[in-house]
Amino acid sequence: MGSEKLAPADSALAMSKLLARYFEGEATVSQIAREAKLSTRSVWRKIKAVDSRGLKGLHRACRSDKGARRRLSAELQEVIEGLFLKTPKPTVTWVWEQVVEACIKNKLKAPSYSLVAQVCRQLDRRLKVLAHDSDEAYEKEFDQILRRQAKRPNEMWQADHKELDIWATDEFGRTGKVWLTAIADDFSRVVMGYFLGIGAANSMRIALAMRQAIWKKDDQRWPVNGIPEILYTDRGRDFKSTHIEQVCIDLKIKVVRTRRKKPRGRGKIERFFRTVDQRFTHKRKNEKTKPLSLSSIESEFHEWLMTEYHQKKHKGIKTSPMEKWNEGKCLPRLPESLDALDLMLHKVGRPRKMWQEGIRFKNRRYSHLLLTQSMGQEFTIRYDPRDLSSIWVYEEEGKLLCKAGSADLLESEMEPGEMIANNARTKKELKKKIKDKNAKADSYVTTEEGRKEAPVPQTTSTDNVVKLKLRKHFHEKRI
Secondary structure, three states: OOOOOOOHHHHHHHHHHHHHHHHOOOOOHHHHHHHHOOOHHHHHHHHHHHHHHHHHHHOOOOOOOOOOOOOOOHHHHHHHHHHHOOOOOOOHHHHHHHHHHHHHHOOOOOOOHHHHHHHHHOOOHHHHHHHHOOHHHHHHHHOOOOOOOOOOOOOEEEEEEEEEEEEEEOOOOOEEEEEEEEEEEOOOOOEEEEEEEEOOOOHHHHHHHHHHHHOOOOOOOOOOOOOOOEEEEOOOOOOOOHHHHHHHHHOOOEEEEOEOOEHHHHHHHHHHHHHHHHHOHHHHOOOOOOOEEHHHHHHHHHHHHHHHHOOOOEOOOOEOHHHHHHHHOOOOOOOOOHHHHHHHHOEEEEEEEEEOOEEEEOOEEEEOOOHHHOOOOEEEEEEEOOEEEEEEEEOOOOOEEEEEEEHHHHHHHOOHHHHHHHHHHHHHHHHHHHHHHHHHHHHHOOOOOOOOOOOOOOOOOOOOOOOOOOOOOOOOOOO
């Protein structure tokens, strides 16, 4: 066996091998005792333990009070722990004073201050955090996190906004900090689309980022596109807006939002934003008095995205995002055309009525030749907030009726004679409809000549009948 001290499990295994020789008749108890450096009585005791309990009989028995305090009763330990878990968090001195007072009252031996402090110090940290801090602190430190991982490209996208520490001026002369709206694929970490703008983000910027994400890109280094199955976002007002909800309904995208005050599920898009801060924004920080051009920032960000972020190895997926995307071999789901996609991404306004001067919307009037035949009817409209020169008008069934232009622009281009001709043509068509409806009604209703007259009751004598003539005016005499 040697003079080395073995672990309990190894010692029991070595002894079992020695005893196996005894059971097989290859060695005597004295020989085993000499090799194990034990007395023969100890060897006989181990043989008996193996006969009764097997290999477990060779292990040293544990104390029945293992883990318990032998200087402190279990009841008094629970009292100390209960006092220390009170809210607000008490001091150890206060807990010790309360315990001493209770022990004197109950004629028990009071524990020392160091023993009480040791009990408080060794208390389960989960209990202390939950009792003294808050539910949020406990959940942040101890709640089990289930990491959601998509199994293929375009299965789930994550979208969010980020304010960059870069001052810039856009084409309209507005100066402010740059906001980045990004959409990332959960499977590959590839950025599907983005939008850079001045000022706080809104639902229209989300729609523009989705347009870039869904449709095919002109840059051959960016071969990603398609409609996702799930869009995972936070609970911001822009993501919960009617505009984005309508877009997702039209594109058949399921919207999943994070739980309230628990943004852990968006860790992948937040990790991308941290990478942007560390590798892109850090080199371009500037002051408000020295703003950069937004167009130059857009071109630099696009180049950084293509050459660095998409091509560098990602720690979470063990490869670069673009290589991970290509491994998925995705067959993307696309809309019929770019125009169809644009229509679905436009904002949806509340139903509007067609008046004589046109559809009233945003202090403007919109009209079309097809709308002049539907005076007084309500229509659903879609519009692009960036270009209000025209709107798209839909019928009740959701079918596109026409693209109505601004009536102010149309009237300036329309000749008076053309407008009079349109009115006359509409009136003629309406008269024809009235004539057709009257003819159809006459075919179902009996004419006056075809009706049978009601029989007039005959009287037996007319001599006693006094005929009275009613007066039409007060000056007429009664005859």
